[in-house]
Amino acid sequence: MRTSQLHLSTTKESPADAEVISHQLMLRSGMIRRLAAGLYTWMPLGLRVLRKIEKIVREEMDAAGASELIMPAVQPAELWHESGRWGQFGPELLRLQDRHGRDYCVGPTHEEVITDIARRDLRSYKQLPVNYYQIQTKFRDEVRPRFGVMRSREFIMKDAYSFHASPESLQQTFDDMHRAYTNIFSRMHLTFRAVEADSGAIGGSGSMEFHVLAESGEDAIAYSTGGDYAANLEKAEAVCSDTLAEPSEEMTLVDTPDTKTIQALVDNFSMPVEKTIKTLICHASEECESDLVALLVRGDHQLNETKANNHPLVASPLCFASEEEIRAAVGAGPGSLGPVKLPMPVIADHTVAAMSDFGAGANIEDKHYFGINWGRDADQPIVADLRNIEAGDPSPDGKGELQILRGIEVGHIFQLGDKYSQAMKATVLDENGKDVVMSMGCYGIGVTRVAAAAIEQNNDDNGIIWPLPIAPFEVALVPINMRRSESLKEATEKLYQQLKDEGIDVLLDDRESRPGVMFADMELIGIPMRVVLSEKGLAKGIAEFKGRTDESATEIDADNIVEFLKSKLA
């Protein structure tokens, strides 16, 4: 490819509304153009990256025994009614009607369609397991699209769905996909982690997310310094090694005016923060006899809302009580709450349950109790894991401690179980001729997000640094002042042809701009290798090579450029 054909259009300045580095660099390098909120055109340069990502994904999915198909982007509402998701999905689902007034949606995901395929086509356990995948445009009407292509409304996803006659078979395909994903992101030279994840509303037993590590990542992930344990922060298990000490103080009621926060309690009464607790009141679930429940975490700990949400006594979705509701139930407001004589069930984090002689609100305005002890002063609480882990906490697998990194979720693999197959009656006959509901797994990769994540992880002041396997071009060929030298022009064209013949992905910068412009552009768009040809150099029999991350260029034999590059690319 030649730059003159590529319609390369780069800018020095980035648009004011681009916040993250990948978004800025994708716009500056001309990879993408915005059409409307969350809608982007992939320009020729960007599309080359997408195609390379897709190719790797296809190869690994095929190798793992999955087979590609393609489903309609527009789906009839009936299927979503069957699965129950037409009502559940909310405004994120883009709904539309055809000329007859029939309801449709633009697919945000394809469980319903694939399950419909499976129940029509699969009759016998002998046909299982199967794993179908597609690479296709999805639409989710995100509340807040942002960061360019990282969280857009329209995006390209590789989604795969597997069907099984037994949980063991599902587990095996799940493990195969885990391996395939590891291969995929490894082949792209990305630094990533596979982490345990909350399966959320989708349910099912196993759920792993694949995160590309980057400072700007939206997710926090916890990993063990000593073992293999890694989990999304919302899922990471907090272990408490503290043991409950005997009471050593009497409980006392203390006047605490203007002390509404943990910080004020610590500052005004010299109380160690480890001796304080936060009392959070939220709505209770149906199975709780009370309307409200209290959640307790230590003063310096953070409530983990996913864990709270998953507790059987807590209403889902999690909803904190208003100040009015709290006053009506307790008689005191936020800032004066605590477990002593609290008229509702109390769920305490493990750490809180192991505390003695601690301080908390007295449920009387502007008063706290100090020296509280469980059993003696307050009823024994229900104990649960409620808090976010913190860096330095012991790892749940007992190996080393936990540290926290930020990550961008690029893949997610699920064991769905029979959620959809049950609702949509997708069954096969087993060995005994009996109908059995198939088990399902689903496996997604955000193809467009991978491109953004790769940039987020690999860039410098000059621009993008593409990992070689997903770079739009492998080599930039830059002739200096080509129009002034016929011999240079000939040598450049000859080399360009040779490189193409060798199957090397080369971009010839034939713009005849000043060298600085060409260098800057080739670095901005992130081409991993650069070869510079000049009349002076050729006269001496040399060319110049520079890797994108090299400090400076090195001279190479002009007669041996093709071999040199082949060895670099091998």
Added chain:
RNA sequence: CGGGGCAUAGCGCAGCCUGGUAGCGCAUCUGCUUUGGGAGCAGAGGGUCGCAGGUUCGAAUCCUGCUGCCCCGACCA
């Protein structure tokens, strides 16, 4: 959906407070010079100042409404 901000040339911005001929840098086009790290000089083109009302002799500027976009929170590949 709640909270905050922005809207002036393709991009980045000034002008608005205090109403009076719409400007700067980058990019684009022409010419000359230059040519190994985003060239210099001279010239040129390009904007119903987001939209609709209102106030006024006169509105980018003041007032009202709308729309679009961005940022912060709950969702997700």
